Amino acid sequence: MRLMKFSSFARCLRELESTASRKEMVGILAELLKRSSEEEVGKICYLCLGRLAPVYRSVEFNVAEKTMLKVLSFSFGVREDEVRSRYKKLGDLGSVAELLRGEYRGAGRGGDLEVAEVYNELLRIARDSGAGSQERKVHSLAALLRKLSPLGVRYCARIPLGQLRLGFSDVTLIEALAVMVGGGKEEVKFIRQKFNIRPDVGEIVRVIKLHGLEGLKEVGVEIGTPILPALAERMPTMEKIVEKLGEFAVEPKMDGIRLQIHLNKAVNGQPLVDSLESQRELFNEQGSKKESPGALVCIFSRRLDDVTDMFPDVVAAVQKLPVDSAIMDGEAIAYNPDTEEFLPFQETMKRKRKYNVAQKAAELPLKVFLFDLLFLNGKSLLETAFGERRRLLEKLVLDGNLLMAARHTKVNSARKLKKLFDLYISEGLEGVMCKRLDSPYQAGARNFNWVKYKRSAEGVGLPDTVDGLVMGYYAGRGQRAKFGVGAFLAGVFNPQKDRFETIAKVGTGLTDDQWREFSRRVGPLEVKAKPAEYCVAKELECDAWLRPGLVVEIDADEVTCSPVHTAARGLNIVRTGAENGAGLSLRFPRLVRFRDKLPEEATTVEEIMEMYRMQQT
């Protein structure tokens, strides 16, 4: 079979981009996969998804928006501010690149590259690092783009940004795999199950091409290969949760970092699995061995990043577990051993690091609350009911110091649920997780087997919503480009200084109609320069500034200390662990509605401080 040309691939992507129906997309994708040969089909899958490798071995490009502007400028000899202004208007670097390529009259059209050649070059560029690498990346990407057709450039330029914006992702691609082999719903389900335990579409399609669906049967849960984590849905009220779940258990929801922990002990001095290391070699990584005598531990984040090196304390504790092999799901959170209090998410995040790991581990000891067991002593438990998985989890002898089982209470009424919810909130936790006792571990799925109910679900996350002044806005990308807005900057009023200080950017909560309304309302307020009474960090510089006029109601989950937002900065606040000069901001801000209020009637910095104090207790 001939290798596919990139131009041909690009035409297929254009067809996909202009297709809205998922059914049709599946058909087009199936045809594309059928047309590609074994050697290239994996690469084609990754490229389709805007990647170069499966998520769990993600290749960091270290090239994104800003660098791509430079690439386009350099590649097609257009001033950078010209590229930037086109980008602001179109909201998509692929479209900008395509136009510039079309207008480009310079030499440099090489022959028609194959998809695999483009892939290989992108991978080479991504892997470049160290001194001078940024410049080399810009030059290499620019040279690559010049070798492609305008349509090829459109998609090639989007790949380093990690998304092709074609309207499909992993799941749709899997459906296409099933269709490729002439399968139906059953086959989709089968392939998806395999994908959940081997989240690598490229690998799965290679297996199917070589050995058919039969070959996929060999794929099982493997220590060292992450399983897609199960995710929780949300519901508006506790009554609805009880109604929906029937018999379920309640666990506290901790505000930490999700960890999937794999353990494999040696049998007769032989590690049961060596795939982790061999797979790393395949991708030329310098993965250091983490085996202490006989026990391999690896830890994955929610997005399947290998974070083993960041948690040596967890590794040590897990190695002591009296089992041959296991995969556990849990949440890690930093705590203060003197007060026994859990620390805010921002503190836990400091444990996610590459350097000074041991020092930080001592400063910020962790608790890991295990809440699920997916694999034990060589056997997958994914199909085992949650109640039984939980029973097995409790039989593991956890050390009770770092490793603990999450508290777990069977519940069948809204009254009991409410009681537990109140208890956990009083302990300063985020809320509760409600889990069906009879459900399997639904890897990769966000569904109603698990339902989260957070503090913020109680109508509002904060003691009250915030009325913020809209100070300016930012150009939208992708589908937001047509509104001319993608997000806006909101501020609160400081009456002492008679000025507005920023508290959040807001980019969600508006319907398409509200975005249009936003544009209408904001038009008459536009001014050329930032008003003098606005106190804004330079990182938050808006694309368009507005004089005071529009006030909006904003909800959020929490008020947090901020290194960039200026709200209440300089006021004497008692803050744990925050440096002087920090302001306040909102966590997960979203618009509730437009208000008809005067700018001076916006929430004041004192009121924000009061909200901040209230949540501390």
Add this chain to the structure above:
DNA sequence: CCTGACTGCCC
């Protein structure tokens, strides 16, 4: 050797 812009990944 330090700082700031940028990137990627946690939520």
Add this chain to the structure above:
DNA sequence: ATTCTGC
């Protein structure tokens, strides 16, 4: 993370 939209 939250939220909205099209299928």
Add this chain to the structure above:
DNA sequence: GCAGAATGGGCAGTCAGG
């Protein structure tokens, strides 16, 4: 109800440049 695509705050790491 699912899949996908917009968007948030904030942390650490990388690299360029003073």
